[in-house]
Amino acid sequence: MASYFDEHDCEPTNPEEQYRQNALLELARSLMQGLDLIDSGAFDLSDWDQRLPPPAAKTAVQTLTVVVISAEQADKGLKCPVCLLEFEEQETVREMPCKHLFHSGCILPWLGKTNSCPLCRLELPTDNPEYEEFKKDKVSCLLNCFAFCHITTVMYSTGVLCPKYEHT
Secondary structure, three states: OOOHHHHOOOOOOOHHHHHHHHHHHHHHHHHHHHHHHHHOOOOOOOOOOOOOOOOEOHHHHHOOEEEEOOHHHHHOOOEOOOOOOEOOOOOEEEEOOOOOEEOHHHHHHHHOOOOEOOOOOOEOOEOOHHHHHHHHHHHHHHHHHHHHHHHHHHHHHOOOOOHHHOOO
């Protein structure tokens, strides 16, 4: 009868390698326990894609940078992404934290309805504590899911989960 190692085309690991494998497996186990909390309903994630964000915080809107359009920007034909009108030299516009420029008359009503840049969806803070907590939970969950996927990829590629398919 063939030994386990012959049957699976692998060799016993040395103590250092075993410690590394155990540490990775323990990390994966911890991440799985976190994902079990999500699956158990401890976090209600069902409405993440349907939930509309609230308006941007008044202080965030008031502190948007005011930019004066330079001759160079005007010559390039730079346009407001909302109304598609070209900015004119010496015109004052609002700059979002993502550096996108908008006419005040275009971006201020938008931010009164939602808290994100119309181009890249970068979110400004809101005055809604429940939504801010929701965003933190969403980011935390997404980071945990990403970490789990990354760890399992590393474990497969290093042969921890499947020594026969170790990549060098």
